[in-house]
Amino acid sequence: MSSVLEQMSSAVSNAPAVLQKMKRNTGCRMIGFFHPVIPEELIYAAGIHPVRLFPYFDDSITLADSQLQTFLCSYLRAEWDQIVKGKYPYLDGAIIPRSCEAVTFLYQTWRRHNPYQFIDYINVPWKRSENAISFFAKELGRVKRDLEKFTGREISKDSLSSAIEVYNRNRELLKKVHDLRKSKPPFISGLQAYHVVMSSFVLDKREHNGLLEQLLTELSRRPQSLKAEVRLLLSGGCVIDSRLWGMIESGRAMIVADDVNNGSRTFWHFVEDRTNDPLEALAKRYATVPCGFNTSIADRFKYISEMITEYEANGVIFAINKNCESEKFVYPELDKKVKDKLHVPTLNIETDYLIDMAPLRTRVEAFVESLKV
Amino acid sequence: MALMFAGIDIGSASTKAILMADSQIISYHIIPSGSDFAESSQVALDEALNKSNSAFKDIAGAVTTGYGRYITEINAEAVTEITCAARGASFLCADTKAIVDIGGQDTKVIKIGKGGRVLDFVLNDKCAAGTGRFIERIATSLGLGLDEFAARSVGSMTKLPISSTCTVFAETEVISRISKGESLDGIIRGVHSALAARIYGLAQRLKIQEAVVACGGGALNAGLMKELRDLTGDITLPPTGIDPRLLPAIGAALIATERYALNPVKHSKLSRPGV
Amino acid sequence: MVEKKKRERPAFNRSIAAAISKHYKDVQTNKPMAYLLMASNPLVEIAYAARIQPAFPENYACACAAGHASAGYCETAEAYNYSPDICSYCRNHLGYIYGPGENPPTGGIGEPDLLLITSSACTHYFKWWDALHEIYGKPLIFINTPRVMEPQSKPDFYMDYAMREIEQAIGEIEKAVGVKITNDKLSEAVKLSGEVVDYWQKLLEMQKAVPCPMDYSDLSNALFVLIVLAGTQEGVDLMRETYNETKQRVNEGKGILSKDEERHRLLWINIPFWYKLGIFGYFEDRGCVFPLSDYTHHIWGTTRMDGSKPIESLARKALEGELNTSVDDQIDKLLKDAKEYHIDGVIAHSNRSCRVLSVGMLDAVDIIREELNIPALVLDCDHTDERVYSDAEIMNRIDAFLEMLA
Structure with a gap:
């Protein structure tokens, strides 16, 4: 495996240590957030390191039960459990999006139980109209002022524009890596692509851009020999369990494209600041991120069908976490469309925090067997 | 002689009957509840009575508890096992x-x-x-x-x-x-x-x-x-010698004792089929 | 065992029952018909102003649950891939669509010509209407309102956004049904809605009386008038009748229980078990009444409506209801009201279907328990899916709670 890929996958599996070290070395503030709908550029431009929050897969949920009922998303419960247990000492606060209710209402729970940290929310619109985007830009203006108050430093237009530049470069490079999966066979596996994207949630974006450039050079010089008899698209919300990606690809199948929060949804759209109004440009871009909660079935189908065609997927696996109601609500009609209109077979599996892979493996293997030509 | 009171805890897994007098345990019996709660409550109580050589009519008052507290033909007052367990635990410690x-x-x-x-x-x-x-x-x-x-x-x-x-x-x-x-x-x-x-x-x-x-x-x-x-x-x-499953039954017997003291007439009309 | 008593219900329940059955006839016959959401929804008044017949699939779920048809409908929806994680109101309706059966409760709810939705409740509803849009192919008009996380410091541009969304929706509705919604018509609907709210607020105020004049099921019956008939003269008349009768009951010292019988005044948090409303009778037999609930007091009917400022009133309605605010707002209101309504115990339904009222509830219960020093019981259950309810388990917890209160 390429040394850059190794570096990236180690940043993901050792994220707490990596972040702790970064904090020690640079002394920078860090703010955590959920979902790809939080305009990270705003945090970055404030001189704060943005960290996308995911639970680490290493401990059973014990303390979170006091605040979050077991019928809520297990990833969120695990995340909160680890926050309560003090496993994120490097965090100085969080920004919570208005998304599904379990996430949205964590805003006040967080404030109540971690009162000394910065905590804010962003009313992400569930619409892409002009009204919605102009509202979103004002909402970002409010959060910008909150961040300025927190750091005691103004976020200038220039710093926002340069943050946008860094992030757009990151998107461009991530998309290039994603496109390596178009070829037959793909130049990079789904699990490797997972690590590439997930490491962007941990590392500084400039550093990550450097790594991505190196990776692209390495892969063009020494292409990997991968096999993909069956090409799959993976769809879901937070498909963050690396074991699942590995398991799906352990046979003859490869994940050649994805429609997940910790995948293409993160980098698919660019920020286009044509009028030199960075907040408006950010609002427009982040209102477009196709998450489960803010996107209609029709828009999701458009997104997914373009990807299926472009990446020549033979099948779709919906991997939705238990109690992820937004994704689960979209699934039945979306699934119907994929089957009826694209004639692409699908499989639905339910994930859970620390789930045993064996029963899922049986389902996936049978599905892949059914797809083999 | 002190009056005798019964506590019968009909749980989902096991049924426990205990007899107490003067805040002392006289005898008890534990059996699996099975599918017939009415039957198992009778059997457990009979066994406890046998062990202490006493008869049903000797019981001054009783309280039933547990999931099967209403599904017994012993016509005693029903109290939840939560109230009873608390009473039993505080009596022991x-x-x-x-x-x-x-x-x-x-x-x-x-x-x-x-x-x-x-x-x-x-x-x-x-x-x-x-x-x-x-x-x-x-x-x-x-x-x-x-x-x-x-x-x-x-x-x-x-x-x-x-x-x-x-x-x-x-x-x-x-x-x-x-x-x-x-x-x-x-x-x-x-x-x-x-x-x-x-x-x-x-x-x-x-x-x-x-x-x-x-x-x-x-x-x-x-x-x-x-x-x-x-x-x-x-x-x-619980202290040595006390089966930890007995706490609600002990509490039930103690509550029966207290209720009898408050109103002996109301709380002594104990009956069951055939008695 | 405690004796089960038959209690005389206030007479207004009969008038409301008649209105409900008329409503379910209307949704079958009147055209155009639109599906609407109950929440604090500004679209109800707009629909009446446009002479659109509104229908409410959530209310239909309550009717199905009361008729014990929901479990079957939820099962059907699950067979169509709608996961049990999804709100049972939605599953009930989707199950009804896919397999209504021979005799659906109230005769069914009919197919819509239009789908009107706001985001002032939760993601489930938004997704639900989107699925209906796929199923029926009818126009979907969506008002996106921002969630008011901090009611004390709500930014002004939230109101601007809500108002612009409402104006835009009015234009879209006019286009969809080919009717002009004049200012006069809208003002009239908002004015009538305001009159309903005014009576409702006075009605709630009377629940403070000892003994409490109405029980939870009477109040939730009256909610039908508040929500479904908001913007109609029929609604005003019915709410006035309800208010007048209740006022008379209070004046005569008449309660659901007599003054001597009423031993505990409890707060119910969240939606009731619609398939088991008899549970309130069980409490009443044991000396407990429920004069206060977030569901009856804080979710709807909280915004004073001004007919001379229809758009502004509707925007405030969309933003202020508790379904569009936050847990802290809920806690503040409950703490304040619990004192005024002389509450001495809490039953909180941790409702797996209703995230918006259940997330954060454990914290809320802890805070109420500590601040007011009153006992609280959390019951894990579901508002419509009767399969989640286990009688032995729920009643055991309630009995233990009542023993603790005694």
């Missing part, structure tokens, strides 16, 4: 601040005030992973008796965490891991530890930190108790 009752059907954490008064309580949500059934099912699927299952947990130096919180998935996980050659005892300890963690989480909801007494069938499981003690030091069993 006066400074008890809380009980963890690990039953077959559910796990209860009860916060107790003066005189065994219930201050607050929580029960597990609808999920077998928080109850004794979790351990029972996995032991059964491995073909091991509960005693051996617990003993292996206590004896294991390693603890291999079980990841599935769903009982059904945990069963398959355990079996597939054993077939891969992982340490059986380590896994068994992991099973006990998983249940202990869930019980601990439940107790955290009432912010309980002191003087906890464990009762219910789960308290008989040494493996589970060891894991619970690892999480929270201050958890004890």
Whole structure:
């Protein structure tokens, strides 16, 4: 495996240590957030390191039960459990999006139980109209002022524009890596692509851009020999369990494209600041991120069908976490469309925090067997 | 001679009948509840009466408790096992601040005030992973008796965490891991530890930190108790010689005694079919 | 065992029952018909102003649950891949669509010509209407309102956004049904809605009386008038009748229980078990009444409506209801009201279907318990899916709670 890929996958599996070290070395503030709908550029431009929050897969949920009922998303419960247990000492606060209710209402729970940290929310619109985007830009203006108050430093237009530049470069490079999966066979596996994207949630974006450039050079010089008899698209919300990606690809199948929060949804759209109004440009871009909660079935189908065609997927696996109601609500009609209109077979599996892979493996293997030509 | 009172606890797993007089236990009997609660409550009470050489008519008053408290033909007053367990625990250990009752059907954490008064309580949500059934099912699927299952947990130096919180998935996980050659005892300890963690989480909801007494069938499981003690030091069993499953029945007999003292006429009309 | 008593219900229940059955006839016959959401929904008044017949699939779920048809409908929806994680109101309706059966409760709810939705409740509803849009192919008009996380410091541009969304929706509705919604018509509907709210607020105020004049099921019956008939003269008349009768009951010292019988005044948090409303009778037999609930007091009917400022009133309605605010707002209101309504115990339904009222509830219960020093019981259950309800388990917890109160 390429040394850059190794570096990236180690940043993901050792994220707490990596972040702790970064904090020690640079002394920078860090703010955590959920979902790809939080305009990270705003945090970055404030001189704060943005960290996308995911639970680490290493401990059973014990303390979170006091605040979050077991019928809520297990990833969120695990995340909160680890926050309560003090496993994120490097965090100085969080920004919570208005998304599904379990996430949205964590805003006040967080404030109540971690009162000394910065905590804010962003009313992400569930619409892409002009009204919605102009509202979103004002909402970002409010959060910008909150961040300025927190750091005691103004976020200038220039710093926002340069943050946008860094992030757009990151998107461009991530998309290039994603496109390596178009070829037959793909130049990079789904699990490797997972690590590439997930490491962007941990590392500084400039550093990550450097790594991505190196990776692209390495892969063009020494292409990997991968096999993909069956090409799959993976769809879901937070498909963050690396074991699942590995398991799906352990046979003859490869994940050649994805429609997940910790995948293409993160980098698919660019920020286009044509009028030199960075907040408006950010609002427009982040209102477009196709998450489960803010996107209609029709828009999701458009997104997914373009990807299926472009990446020549033979099948779709919906991997939705238990109690992820937004994704689960979209699934039945979306699934119907994929089957009826694209004639692409699908499989639905339910994930859970620390789930045993064996029963899922049986389902996936049978599905892949059914797809083999 | 002091008047005799009965406490009958018809639980989902076992039925316990106890006879008390003058705040002393005279005799008791425990049997599996089976599917006929009415029958098992009669049998348990008869056996307790036999052991003390007394007859049904000698009982001055009684209280029934547990899930089957209304499904008995013994015409006594019904009180929930939560109120009864608190009363029983405080009778046995006066400074008890809380009980963890690990039953077959559910796990209860009860916060107790003066005189065994219930201050607050929580029960597990609808999920077998928080109850004794979790351990029972996995032991059964491995073909091991509960005693051996617990003993292996206590004896294991390693603890291999079980990841599935769903009982059904945990069963398959355990079996597939054993077939891969992982340490059986380590896994068994992991099973006990998983249940202990869930019980601990439940107790955290009432912010309980002191003087906890464990009762219910789960308290008989040494493996589970060891894991619970690892999480929270201050958890004890009822005094030696008292089966931890008896607490609600003891409480029921004590409540029967108190109610009789308040109103002997109302609380002494005990009857059952054929008597 | 405690004796089960038959209690005389206030007479207004009969008038409301007649209005409900008329409503379910209207949704079958009147055209155009639109599906609307109950929440604090500004679209109800707009629909009446446009002479659109509104229908409410959530209310239909309550009717199905009361008729014990929901479990079957939820099962059907699950067979069509709608996961049990999804709100049972939605599953009930989707199950009804896919397999209504021979005799659906109230005769069914009919197919819509239009789908009107706001985001002022939760993601489930938004997704639900989107699925209906796929199923029926009818126009979907969506008002996106921002969630008011901090009611004390709500930014002004939230109101601007809500108002612009409402104006835009009015234009879209006019286009969809080919009707002009004049200012006069809208003002009239908002004015009538305001009159309903005024009576409702006075009605709630009377629940403070000891003994409590109405029980939870009477109040939730009256909610039908508040929500479904908001913007109609029929609604005003019915709410006035309800108010007048209740006022008379209070004046005569008449309660659901007599003054001597009423031993505990409890707060119910969240939606009731619609398939088991008899549970309130069980409490009443044991001396407990429920004069206060977030569901009856804080979710709807909280915004004073001004007919001379229709758009502004509707925007405030969309933003202010508790379904569009936050847990802290809920806690503040409950703490304040619990004192005024002389509450001495709490039953909180941790409702797996209703995230918006259940997330954060454990914290809320802890705070109420500590601040007011009253006992609280959390019941894990579901508002419509009867399969989640276990009688032995729920009643055991309630009995233990009542023993603790005694």
